[in-house]
Amino acid sequence: MISHILSLFGIPDGDGIFSPGGSVSMLYALVAARYKAFPDVKTKGVRSLPDVVVFTSEDSHYSIMKGAHWLGFGTDNIIQIATNEFGQMDVAQLAASIQRERDLGRYPVMVNATAGTTVLGAIDDLDAVAEVCQKHDIWMHVDACWGGSLILSRKYKHRLKGIERANSISWNPHKMVGAPLQCSVFLIRERGLLHAANCASAQYLFQQDKFYDINYDTGDKGIQCGRKIDAFKLWTLWKARGDEGLNILMDRTMEVAEFCIETVASRPGFRLVSAPLQCPNVCFWYIPKFMRGKTEDAGWWELMHNITKKIKELLTKSSRLMVAYMPLRQHKNFFRLAFSFHPVIKETEVLEMLQAIEDCGEMVDLSML
Numbered sequence: 254m255i256s257h258i259l260s261l262f263g264i265p266d267g268d269g270i271f272s273p274g275g276s277v278s279m280l281y282a283l284v285a286a287r288y289k290a291f292p293d294v295k296t297k298g299v300r301s302l303p304d305v306v307v308f309t310s311e312d313s314h315y316s317i318m319k320g321a322h323w324l325g326f327g328t329d330n331i332i333q334i335a336t337n338e339f340g341q342m343d344v345a346q347l348a349a350s351i352q353r354e355r356d357l358g359r360y361p362v363m364v365n366a367t368a369g370t371t372v373l374g375a376i377d378d379l380d381a382v383a384e385v386c387q388k389h390d391i392w393m394h395v396d397a398c399w400g401g402s403l404i405l406s407r408k409y410k411h412r413l414k415g416i417e418r419a420n421s422i423s424w425n426p427h428k429m430v431g432a433p434l435q436c437s438v439f440l441i442r443e444r445g446l447l448h449a450a451n452c453a454s455a456q457y458l459f460q461q462d463k464f465y466d467i468n469y470d471t472g473d474k475g476i477q478c479g480r481k482i483d484a485f486k487l488w489t490l491w492k493a494r495g496d497e498g499l500n501i502l503m504d505r506t507m508e509v510a511e512f513c514i515e516t517v518a519s520r521p522g523f524r525l526v527s528a529p530l531q532c533p534n535v536c537f538w539y540i541p542k543f544m545r546g547k548t549e550d551a552g553w554w555e556l557m558h559n560i561t562k563k564i565k566e567l568l569t570k571s572s573r574l575m576v577a578y579m580p581l582r583q584h585k586n587f588f589r590l591a592f593s594f595h596p597v598i599k600e601t602e603v604l605e606m607l608q609a610i611e612d613c614g615e616m617v618d619l620s621m622l
Contacts, residue, residue: 254484254491258424259440261404263417268447269440270475271483275398276316277476278423278439279365283307283320285421285441286363286392288450295450299325306354308332309365310342311582312375314396317365336582339527340375342366348385355389363392368413369400372581372589373527374534376400379415387418395419398437400532402429402594405496406503412531426487429506429533430499431595433486448474502594506533510592513603522611526587533592536581539564539614558585559622560614567613574609 255269272278286307287294293301305326309317311333321328332350335343351361364386366377379395386393395401395416401424403409404416416422422440426432441447451474463470471480494502510533517523517537522545526536538557547553561578565588568574577589588610592598 254488255438255440257491258438262401262413262422262424262440264422264440264442266444267440267442268444268474269438270447270471272423272437272439272475273435273477273483274427274437275314275396275423275425276319278398278425278437279314279316279394279396280320280323280476281439281441281447282365282392282394282421282423283317283324283326283363285446285450286394287324289392289420289443289446290360290362292449302360304330304359305362306330306332306359307363307365308334308347308350308361310334310336310340310367310370310377312336312340312342312370312373313365313367314371314398317396336375339531340370340373342377342382344378344381344385347382348388351385351389351391361389361391363394366393366395366419367400368395368397368403368416369532369534371399372534372579373536374400374530374532374591375527376412376531379413380418381415383415383418392420393418394421394423396423398423398425399428399591402426402503403532405430405499406507407500408504409507426490429593430487430490430502431593432490435481436483436486438487451475499594502597505597506592506594509533509598509600509603510535510590512600513590513592513607516603516607520607522614523607526581526584535590535592536587538587539610541614541617543618554585556619556622560617561586561588563617563621564588564610564613567616568609571613573613574606576606576610 259267291302309331317331318328321331334347334350337343354361366379366382368376383393403412420442425437427434427436510530513535514528514530518525522540524538565578568576578586580586
């Protein structure tokens with residue numbers, strides 16, 4: 254499975270491991286990047302390190318903050334780069350921030366790009382990020398836990414252009430693809446580095462002179478020793494669907510998301526947070542009739558913030574729909590629909606979901622807030 258996935262992502266001779274989830278895959282990336290730059294850290298510890306920093310977008314997954322804490326980087330040393338209106342990292346600011354930190358005597362150890370942010374589904378300009386990383390000789394990780402599934406589609410995989418230049422990639426088939434939890438993959442370009450960074454060489458387990466190919470023994474190159482066969486979950490799914498079946502499912506998922514975003518854009522009372530579509534994430538507000546045509550000042554948006562929560566409450570209590578809502582940066586609470594392979598959603602069901610949101614939105618009045 255690892256070899257096949259590496260080939261899909263354009264990495265001819267890399268390595269990888271299945272992990273318990275995207276957060277642990279992020280941990281693997283930070284460990285590998287740190288070890289590549291400072292191999293003595295494995296024996297001498299973090300006190301031997303210079304003042305290191307890591308770069309990521311302000312919309313990236315929170316796991317990088319956890320990883321910074323777990324590994325002793327410190328969350329203050331995660332430099333967050335601003336994003337544009339579509340949720341993509343500002344690459345010019347990234348380059349300037351790297352130079353600024355170096356001028357201050359700090360050591361940039363990794364850049365974390367995102368292919369499919371959790372909320373907007375934004376994909377950073379991976380080629381542009383790769384150029385910056387190559388110029389400054391910095392490890393490039395791509396968190397493709399959500400958007401990495403686009404690689405399965407002949408039609409949409411171009412949106413990941415540049416991912417093949419990454420030093421490491423994380424992808425979660427248990428997300429968009431719908432593999433059983435847990436099923437996450439960490440990929441690395443440099444064969445042997447994952448083992449070197451993590452091995453403990455326990456003699457009672459990891460003998461180097463076994464009669465079989467020890468490359469299949471992942472125990473000494475990962476965090477876990479005892480583990481489940483997560484690869485089997487993906488293998489059975491792939492065996493049943495094949496490359497072509499997964500291609501069809503990815504295309505269908507994007508088609509339904511495109512239908513949803515077009516419908517939201519044209520339907521009275523609905524307003525998109527971000528467009529065009531990058532991954533199958535559709536984010537929007539529903540504005541009840543009594544809120545339309547008014548001045549959209551801070552007070553108006555505060556009401557919308559609370560109205561969105563109330564609509565969610567009414568939807569849940571009426572058993573019509575479970576839907577996520579969230580704020581993001583300057584945006585007040587909005588709804589997010591994130592489409593995946595399973596279950597396969599029909600256009601009629603999209604209309605039913607939007608109608609349910611509208612119905613409950615029209616039940617809200619100021620006395621409820």
